[in-house]
Amino acid sequence: EAGVVQSPRYKIIEKKQPVAFWCNPISGHNTLYWYRQNLGQGPELLIRYENEEAVDDSQLPKDRFSAERLKGVDSTLKIQPAELGDSAVYLCASSYTGLAEYTLSSYEQYFGPGTRLTVT
Amino acid sequence: TQLLEQSPQFLSIQEGENLTVYCNSSSVFSSLQWYRQEPGEGPVLLVTVVTGGEVKKLKRLTFQFGDARKDSSLHITAAQPGDTGLYLCAGAANFGNEKLTFGTGTRLTIIP
Numbered sequence: 001e002a003g004v005v006q007s008p009r010y011k012i013i014e015k016k017q018p019v020a021f022w023c024n025p026i027s028g029h030n031t032l033y034w035y036r037q038n039l040g041q042g043p044e045l046l047i048r049y050e051n052e053e054a055v056d057d058s059q060l061p062k063d064r065f066s067a068e069r070l071k072g073v074d075s076t077l078k079i080q081p082a083e084l085g086d087s088a089v090y091l092c093a094s095s096y097t098g099l100a101e102y103t104l105s106s107y108e109q110y111f112g113p114g115t116r117l118t119v120t
Numbered sequence: 121t122q123l124l125e126q127s128p129q130f131l132s133i134q135e136g137e138n139l140t141v142y143c144n145s146s147s148v149f150s151s152l153q154w155y156r157q158e159p160g161e162g163p164v165l166l167v168t169v170v171t172g173g174e175v176k177k178l179k180r181l182t183f184q185f186g187d188a189r190k191d192s193s194l195h196i197t198a199a200q201p202g203d204t205g206l207y208l209c210a211g212a213a214n215f216g217n218e219k220l221t222f223g224t225g226t227r228l229t230i231i232p
Binding site: 040042044047093 | 124140153160162163166168206207208210219220222223224225227
């Protein structure tokens with residue numbers, strides 16, 4: 001079974017330029033997460049989707065970041081314009097959240113390899 | 121805001137030695153997970169603990185959830201070079217809320 005797929009793996013852009021990251025979650029996973037991870041630190045949640053609905057975007061800097069998950073499968077995270085401080089690894093993760101009750105598997109998130117963004 | 125502090129931040133030991141990594145918080149978590157992350161890859165889930173005092177073993181790795189569900193530890197016996205990586209703990213505040221708060225991470229290096 002394929003894992004979480006992200007592209008591109010690496011991106012170098014100049015500040016003020018736009019950039020977009022793409023994520024394809026594990027088949028059947030209805031919950032999708034975007035995280036940002038700074039060097040040597042733990043990931044920080046940016047946004048969480050349940051199907052196509054963004055249920056938690058409280059940590060997303062909405063002035064320059066946007067995300068979408070059309071049709072409840074693939075997702076795109078965009079930054080426009082990028083700033084130097086946006087340099088980080090952007091991770092996508094997915095999980096399955098059952099509709100009837102929450103089980104242990106709801107917390108088991110599977111991560112993609114990430115996109116390393118460098119803003120110069 | 122729930123915070124998870126991990127210690128030590130960095131650890132470098134010889135192959136064959138034992139080690140313990142700690143994850144502490146002032147908040148109570150309904151469940152806690154441990155992940156290992158290698159360079160250029162995303163974190164990989166190792167274990168989930170949900171019951172206060174719970175102990176889980178995964179080969180040479182032993183995970184413990186504190187009685188009050190505020191802290192956890194990861195003990196590795198006879199460390200091997202393949203154990204090298206960034207170890208992250210992550211806690212979920214409530215059942216029904218899949219939002220994980222990740223710890224600050226422990227970078228472990230096992231020297232052959």
